[in-house]
Amino acid sequence: AQKITQTQPGMFVQEKEAVTLDCTYDTSDQSYGLFWYKQPSSGEMIFLIYQGSYDEQNATEGRYSLNFQKARKSANLVISASQLGDSAMYFCAMREGHRGATNKLIFGTGTLLAVQP
Amino acid sequence: GAVVSQHPSWVICKSGTSVKIECRSLDFQATTMFWYRQFPKQSLMLMATSNEGSKATYEQGVEKDKFLINHASLTLSTLTVTSAHPEDSSFYICSARVLGNQPQHFGDGTRLSIL
Numbered sequence: 001a002q003k004i005t006q007t008q009p010g011m012f013v014q015e016k017e018a019v020t021l022d023c024t025y026d027t028s029d030q031s032y033g034l035f036w037y038k039q040p041s042s043g044e045m046i047f048l049i050y051q052g053s054y055d056e057q058n059a060t061e062g063r064y065s066l067n068f069q070k071a072r073k074s075a076n077l078v079i080s081a082s083q084l085g086d087s088a089m090y091f092c093a094m095r096e097g098h099r100g101a102t103n104k105l106i107f108g109t110g111t112l113l114a115v116q117p
Numbered sequence: 118g119a120v121v122s123q124h125p126s127w128v129i130c131k132s133g134t135s136v137k138i139e140c141r142s143l144d145f146q147a148t149t150m151f152w153y154r155q156f157p158k159q160s161l162m163l164m165a166t167s168n169e170g171s172k173a174t175y176e177q178g179v180e181k182d183k184f185l186i187n188h189a190s191l192t193l194s195t196l197t198v199t200s201a202h203p204e205d206s207s208f209y210i211c212s213a214r215v216l217g218n219q220p221q222h223f224g225d226g227t228r229l230s231i232l
Contacts, residue, residue, distance in 0.1 A: 035220055043208060045223035104151065105221060107160045
């Protein structure tokens with residue numbers, strides 16, 4: 001069964017430091033997509049970054065980068081130069097490939113990141 | 118970027134009433150919309166997937182008669198919680214997707230409190 005695992009329930013990071021949020025996944029599909037979303041205390045889900053299973057290069061979006069290690073089935077999020085506004089819950093999610101018509105997302109349990117001044 | 122609007126943002130109502138939540142894609146046409154439920158400090162749980170013009174596909178354990186979903190157009194899906202009870206209190210959030218590898222874009226969510 002498809003599964004996303006985030007083993008860090010919470011993390012602290014000092015402002016301006018880099019932080020890595022862990023995510024491992026399990027799937028039998030060859031084609032899949034991996035996503036990271038940020039959820040502030042206000043509740044909205046903000047899309048951060050996407051990595052396709054066939055993408056050879058790690059995805060980057062500004063201060064966000066995804067450390068994709070396919071053999072290890074990991075897709076860790078790296079946030080560089082942390083800012084106070086980065087404090088939020090972070091969810092890793094996987095979309096299965098082309099099986100079925102919906103391509104629904106499976107979410108991990110989330111990591112609560114607290115950035116300290 | 119793609120914008121999804123969800124309304125209302127919060128609802129407080131009495132037990133037994135029905136509550137309708139709207140999810141609109143403002144600047145794109147969404148062939149598929151998703152409805153999630155999130156309990157405090159937990160992850161998002163998919164409730165159902167709705168495709169424009171067809172019946173919604175519900176996840177196992179979700180009562181289709183309790184949570185009515187209508188996706189009448191490419192920009193609007195509605196979730197109606199019928200005869201809501203306190204145990205239905207939760208954070209409901211929708212998302213919309215165009216096609217293919219595009220990410221799901223989420224609404225701001227609706228906090229539902231049933232007294």
